[in-house]
Amino acid sequence: MSSIPRHIISSLRYDPSLPHSLQSLPPTSYPDPLRSPYYLLPYHQDRLRDAAKCxxxxxxxxxxxxxxxxxxxxxxxxxxxxxxxxxLRILIDRSGTCTVEANPTTAIDLRTLLLPLPPTHDSQSNPWRVYIDSETTTPSALTTHKTTARDCYTAARLRSGIVSPQDPAEVLVVNPSGEIMEGSITTPYFQRRGRRQDTDPAWVTPVLTSGGNSGTTRRYALGQGFCAEDIILASDLADGEECWLSNGVRGFIRGQVVLSARTSTS
Structure with a gap:
């Protein structure tokens, strides 16, 4: 895998209804001072700046x-x-040329963009299937930053039988030490193991030293106190375990760990 990508990228949601949804929120609860239709826009700009510097x-x-x-x-x-x-998919090359791909996306409950919602009867019946990759991925600058060099993520998805972007499924990428790095298109969150203080968040997300990406929704969830960072071993995850997933287009999504072999590619 080449260490120099063709483009650094960031994907985000444009939603004209977002500014209205933010009107009642205090300034400290959402990081965009513009309250723009671009979801978590300052964090996407910061992510791209960090990649360009790297x-x-x-x-x-x-x-x-x-x-x-x-x-x-x-x-x-x-x-x-x-x-x-x-x-939107923002692409910037080493010459500083920026292009933006815009594709239609479905309407969603915009509350899911803000922080995870308490489960409802409907949401409990349709969590995303969350698989663990059967092979390991070596951390590098291409896993630390989001770029167009995504062969390792594509391979992980195919190994898990995920063949369509519309498939409500995710695969967790694992480093050679057996630590969860991130999801192929999302940041994962798991219930905290072991003893917990009353002031500790109930959820944890992989530490960046495991090799994953500093995602925009990850930064938002940490900043709002929804979760903390921790080393998460793939071997500690249980079949049927509930989790959360997030990204800059869909917000926060309920998931369920699937350890048994997949028998179909629906």
Missing amino acids: FQWPEAQHFLQQDLTQFAQFLDKFIPDNTQPWR
Whole structure:
């Protein structure tokens, strides 16, 4: 796997209903001072800045020096219809050229973008299936930062029988020490093991030293006190265990660990 990607990337949701949903929230509960339709926009800009610095792309760093308002105005140019929600994929190459792919995305309950909702009868019946990769992945700059070099994630999904982006399933990527790094397209959260103080969050997410990506929703969940960081061993996860997943397009999603072999690729 090459250590230099073609693009650094970040994927996020554009939703015209988001600013209205944020109106009643105090400023400290959501990190975008613009209250823009771009979900967690400051965190996506920070993620791209960190990647450009890591790969030593000065032109990309220069492009990303613009302030948040300018960045939002730049993204506005790529929205085909500002009355509809979109899945955006921001790509920046080493020359600082930025392109944005916009694809339609389905309407969702916007409360799921803010923090995990308490389970309901309907949500309990349809959690995502969460598999553990049968092979290990070696941490590198390409797992620490989100880039177009995603062969290891694609291979992990195929090994688990996930063949479609629409499949409500995820696979957890594991490092050679047996630690969960992250999901192929999400950040995972698990119930805390062992003794817990009353002030400790009930949920934990993998530490970055395990080799995963500092995702935008991960940063949001940590900042809001929903979870803490911890080393999570794949061997400690149980079949049927409930968990949470999150990413910058779908927000927070309920999941359930599946350790038995998959028999279909629905």
